[in-house]
Amino acid sequence: MYRDQSEEYQALQDTLYVIGGKWRIPIINSICNGNTRFREIERSIPGITRRMLSRELKDMELNKLVKRTVYAGPPVQVEYESTEYCKSFGGIILEMIRWGREHRKVVTKKRNSK
Template identity: 55%
Template structure:
């Protein structure tokens, strides 16, 4: 079954729709995964660059979340044989497809912030 038909089928069934949402949440769940993905949308980053880009994340948490995202096929880790060793992180092709989702979330957040400030 091609992907478009699968997506249409999921959208017609509330049980399948909720299961698909849960699949998504299993990959991006947590306080730090979306900021990590958002930071990597702008290209490869080394660990310290990510740490600087994401306010208040601890090195331990960043390492854990990067491993989770790597295990879920969203982030790719490349180790270069240099002295000292250089490690870069980047989004996989699957991770890059998340860009449109993040854009919609950012648009919603900006609009929501404006509406709530008017109250």
């Protein structure tokens, strides 16, 4: 029993290590939804600052979560694409969206029944 828990715990921690932090999941979701430009991604995530998004995207590029392509132009264009690795988080994100929706239903029901 203890061993299983420890193995599960390690798997969980590995995942949380990659997708931890306030913004990582919303950014992965935004890019997987087809937003490719910095400003598009920024607009799709209310509350994120440019500095934060820039930092996250750099880190995600280093960790092969996004592919950054620069088109010479003019005008110079930078596009971000999700990698297969990034897409592998789809299952987790879908579960999170599903949970958020269910949760809202529960909250709304409680409010209406008051």
